[in-house]
Amino acid sequence: MRYRVLMTVLLVLLAAQVISGCATVSTESVETSTAAKNFDALEDKGVVFLYRRGRMVGAASSTQVKVNGIDAGGTGPGTFFRWELRPGKYTFLSSTGESSATIAVDVEAGEVYYIEQTQRMGLDSGRVTMNVRDAKTGKAAVESGNMVVSAYVPE
Numbered sequence: 434m435r436y437r438v439l440m441t442v443l444l445v446l447l448a449a450q451v452i453s454g455c456a457t458v459s460t461e462s463v464e465t466s467t468a469a470k471n472f473d474a475l476e477d478k479g480v481v482f483l484y485r486r487g488r489m490v491g492a493a494s495s496t497q498v499k500v501n502g503i504d505a506g507g508t509g510p511g512t513f514f515r516w517e518l519r520p521g522k523y524t525f526l527s528s529t530g531e532s533s534a535t536i537a538v539d540v541e542a543g544e545v546y547y548i549e550q551t552q553r554m555g556l557d558s559g560r561v562t563m564n565v566r567d568a569k570t571g572k573a574a575v576e577s578g579n580m581v582v583s584a585y586v587p588e
Contacts, residue, residue, distance in 0.1 A: 458495055458509040459582040466580035469515045472545055472572055478517045479540035483525060483548040483563075484574045487511030496552055496561055499526040505585035508550055513578045518587050525563065532560040547571025 460466065474480065483498060485508040495507035498514065501524055505514060508527075518540045526535045527550050538546055547566045552559045566574075 458507050458512055460512065461580040461582055466578075469513075469580045470575060472568070472575075474543045474545050475517060477542050478519055479542060480545045481516045481518055481523070481525075481538065481540060481548065482513055482546065482571055482575050483508070483516075483550060484513035484571065484578055485510060485550045485552065486574055487577065496550060496559075497528050498550070499528075500524070500585045502526075503585050505583045506581055508581060511578045512581045513575050514581055514583050514585075515575075516583065516585065516587055527561045527563055529559045529561050534561050534563045536563045536565065538565065547575070549574065 461469070472480075485496065487510040495509055497507045498505040500516070508514070520540055520542050522537060522539050524535060524537050525548060526533060528534075529552065534550075536548060538548070540546065545568065547568065547570065549564050549566045549571070551562045551564075553562070
């Protein structure tokens with residue numbers, strides 16, 4: 434009997450933690466998000482998409498993103514950022530309470546880059562990784578996502 438009570442209490446506490454930690458991120462309007470899914474290169478800037486696929490693993494948390502040390506906001510499942518950046522070296526940092534991942538991209542004018550952010554289960558808030566992906570993989574993921582409002586405003 435004691436075992437059942439203990440298990441019930443643990444399940445209730447776990448459910449409360451999952452519900453209270455659900456990822457809430459500010460997304461752009463449908464029109465803005467659709468317009469951002471233009472994958473054409475720009476003559477004088479590079480375009481960078483940082484996306485997170487819509488998966489169940491890690492779905493309960495927002496993953497924070499910084500560009501060159503400046504807060505950009507957070508991603509949730511099935512979301513993406515889009516930045517038009519001047520040529521140069523940029524550092525993208527993703528972090529949770531449990532881990533962080535950094536990736537550097539040397540952005541060139543006329544190029545489009547796709548960075549996949551992946552969150553896996555961890556002990557508390559999940560583990561994050563980031564990888565540069567090819568255009569076919571990146572476009573498919575961005576097409577099915579919603580654009581996140583970015584606090585990072587390029588110069």
